[in-house]
Amino acid sequence: MKITHYTYNAFLVEEGNTRIAIDPGQNLWIFALRSLIPKDKWPGVTHIVITHGDPDHHWQSDRVAAASGAYVVCGIGLTKTENSETLVVDPRGRGLTSWIHLRNLHPLDVGESIELAGVTIEAVRSVHGPIAVPLLGFTLRQKPGPDERVGLGSMAFKITIGNKSVLNLGDSLLMTEWEGLRPTVLMLPIGGGGGNTWTMDVDDAIQAVELIDPQLVIPCHYNVPFLWKKKFAVADDARFKREVEALGKKCRILGPGGVANV
Template sequence: MKITHYLYNAFLIEDGSTKIAIDPGQNLWIFKLQSLIPQSEWHDITHILITHGDPDHHWQSDRVAKVSGAPVICGKGLTKIENGKTLVIDPRGRELTSWITYENLYPLDVGESVTLNDVKIEAIKTVHGQISIPILGFKIKKQPGLGERTGIGSMGFKITIGNKSIVNLGDTLLLKEWEGLKPDVLMLPIGGLGNNIWTMDIHDAIEAVKLIAPKIVIPCHYNVPFLWIKKMAVTDDQLFKREVEKLGTECVILRMGDSVEL
């Protein structure tokens, strides 16, 4: 199995003929506004997972689905039913004004699962934190919730391929419900700013590792670009790695485009 990371929470998981794209979003740096997962990888993707509707997670999902023909799995909160059709929030729409259809869609609620081409995908509860973005000396704050685009449809996933399991938590705060998941690989955000802003910070992410008890941890969604700011959600991944390894758990740091083979 090969896992490749593309900044934020964008990953490819490859195992034999299986190729899973997690959060095929957009690079938000103004000097590199393009797909996080390269278009050269799109055609043979077999599964697409979307943890929520923010542009760094969702922006390219419909395009990847069209090129690959892969099924799309997301949280039910990313969808609505209108005139008997299940619609998904438009990846590039404004707020909640635009919704589109996906040809092969599987919305899941917490605890629900689906098995597609011998890959089992189970939905795990997550909660997106509030966002606080410094812009020209001001702070723009967004509080996820009903009627709000930020963090819409927040959901984590446990992916089982053969005898290996991977948990990806998207952008989330710390939740006790994860106790005992025990996956082979855990992907979790560590770039929160404390006080429930954005995601877990290092302290909460370490507590999550203790609860979940994975074999390998891959931190993500930190030191990421946003518009003209080259690094937001700044944190010390080497400190996180040292603290995780004190627990007897392996920690793998993946930069943009880096891979690890299991």
């Protein structure tokens, strides 16, 4: 299994002819506003998994789906039913004002799973925390909820291909019910703290590793570019790696375009 990390929570997981794009969102640095997963990778994608509706996770998902014809899996909270048709929130829409149709869309609720072309995807509970973003001397605050776009449809997913599994937690706070999930690979955010309240910080993420008991850990969604800042959601990944390895687990730090072979 080959795993490529494109910063934020964007990953490409490849095994044989299967190529799973996790959170194909947008780079939010104003000097490089582009797709996190390169466009030349889009046509080969077989599955798309979306953990929630924020731009850095969902912005390009419909375009990747159009280029590839891939199956699309998301949390049920990212969708609505209208005239007997299931719609997903518009990736580039404003708030909750626009919704679109996607072919091969499969929304899941917590505990539900689906098998698609040899890949089993299970929905696991996650909770996106409130955001507090400093902006031009002010702090933009939003709390996820049923009428808010922030964190919409938040869901973690356990993806199983053959005898290997990948658990991606999205932008989540720490959940005790993750105990004993035991994936081959765990992808989790570590960039909370320092005013960032919407994901786990390093300490919470280490607790999550202890609960989940994976073989390999890949930290994500930290030290990312955002607006005019080159480094946002700052975290000490060296400390995280040391403490994960002290638990007897493997840990890989993947920079932009970094690859892990599992």
